[in-house]
Amino acid sequence: MSKSMEVNVGGIALRNPILVASGTFGAGLEALEQGVNLGAIGGVVTKSVTTQPRGGNPPPRICETPSGMLNSIGIMNPGVDVFIRDIMPQFAQLPCVRIVNVAGESAQDFEMLVSRFDDVSACDALELNVSCPNVSGGLDFGIDVALLESLVNRCRQRTRKPLWVKLTPNITDIVPIARAAVRGGADALALTNTYLGMAIDWRRKLPRLGSKLGVGGLSGPAIKPLSLYAVHKVARAVEVPIVGIGGIRDADDVMEFIVAGATAVQVGTSNFADPSAAVEIASALQSWIDDETISDLASYRQSLIVPRPHG
Numbered sequence: 512m513s514k515s516m517e518v519n520v521g522g523i524a525l526r527n528p529i530l531v532a533s534g535t536f537g538a539g540l541e542a543l544e545q546g547v548n549l550g551a552i553g554g555v556v557t558k559s560v561t562t563q564p565r566g567g568n569p570p571p572r573i574c575e576t577p578s579g580m581l582n583s584i585g586i587m588n589p590g591v592d593v594f595i596r597d598i599m600p601q602f603a604q605l606p607c608v609r610i611v612n613v614a615g616e617s618a619q620d621f622e623m624l625v626s627r628f629d630d631v632s633a634c635d636a637l638e639l640n641v642s643c644p645n646v647s648g649g650l651d652f653g654i655d656v657a658l659l660e661s662l663v664n665r666c667r668q669r670t671r672k673p674l675w676v677k678l679t680p681n682i683t684d685i686v687p688i689a690r691a692a693v694r695g696g697a698d699a700l701a702l703t704n705t706y707l708g709m710a711i712d713w714r715r716k717l718p719r720l721g722s723k724l725g726v727g728g729l730s731g732p733a734i735k736p737l738s739l740y741a742v743h744k745v746a747r748a749v750e751v752p753i754v755g756i757g758g759i760r761d762a763d764d765v766m767e768f769i770v771a772g773a774t775a776v777q778v779g780t781s782n783f784a785d786p787s788a789a790v791e792i793a794s795a796l797q798s799w800i801d802d803e804t805i806s807d808l809a810s811y812r813q814s815l816i817v818p819r820p821h822g
């Protein structure tokens with residue numbers, strides 16, 4: 512019999528710690544259609560949903576880089592009304608935990624979005640995207656301690672659902688921001704979103720992305736060491752569970768995040784190479800834990816041995 516990999520993240524039980532990350536898996540419907548066994552992963556986080564439909568940024572919106580990719584999608588989505596009416600009934604059928612990621616341009620937007628989903632039973636938890644580098648003002652809340660605490664607090668008043676807050680790494684020190692989200696009432700922290708970057712076609716003297724200023728968000732294996740460090744720092748500073756995100760490709764990567772302090776992880780860019788990536792990672796993790804003498808993953812969580820300085 513397989514050992515349990517169940518974890519509890521801020522009020523929700525996941526069958527295993529592997530989720531798919533916002534913006535890299537739609538609402539899971541295409542994967543389901545293609546026969547990807549979503550019953551084998553912990554959960555799906557939707558693309559960010561906004562109050563109004565968004566067409567996204569001008570193309571090109573994606574650019575491959577060594578060990579990663581840049582994107583400047585700009586939160587293209589149909590808006591909350593269409594999402595709840597047309598997508599939610601199908602999202603509700605997913606055989607795993609269903610998390611809706613929301614993004615607002617103002618505190619009122621965020622409050623409206625979380626209250627709209629509060630009555631939607633198939634939404635198991637909400638993830639606040641205060642960290643999008645690809646829309647104007649997308650990072651405002653994620654880089655200001657007072658603003659973020661107040662935002663999370665206001666959202667907390669509007670919903671009984673577990674509230675996860677997804678942080679940006681585009682800040683000098685992520686720890687005060689993480690603490691502010693927790694003071695505001697976050698049940699869990701997801702980190703990180705993408706890292707600001709750009710790519711240049713130097714011969715044409717043009718950015719490779721079509722967004723304003725040619726800026727995008729870097730994701731994929733290139734950011735794993737950076738996100739691991741963020742998880743390590745935040746895990747030592749807050750009490751709530753952490754969901755690690757950044758460049759995860761295999762079960763070893765997952766274990767690195769767990770040892771750094773994560774309770775669960777999200778797989779993002781890897782889904783573009785293989786929509787079954789998260790399922791395969793979950794299966795590899797299960798085989799590994801079944802072969803080990805340990806009884807559960809919790810014994811590895813935040814178990815990093817930090818060498819003492821000499822002298």
Ligand SMILES: Cc1cc2nc3c(=O)[nH]c(=O)nc-3n(C[C@H](O)[C@H](O)[C@H](O)COP(=O)(O)O)c2cc1C
Nearest residue numbers: 532533534559582640703704730731757758779780
């Ligand atoms: C094409 C693309 C679109 C994304 N869209 C969103 C989004 O709408 N909302 C959000 O919170 N994060 C979004 N992200 C960020 C991912 O959820 C994730 O935090 C990031 O890509 C790092 O994980 P990875 O290295 O495994 O991809 C997007 C990432 C990519 C690559």
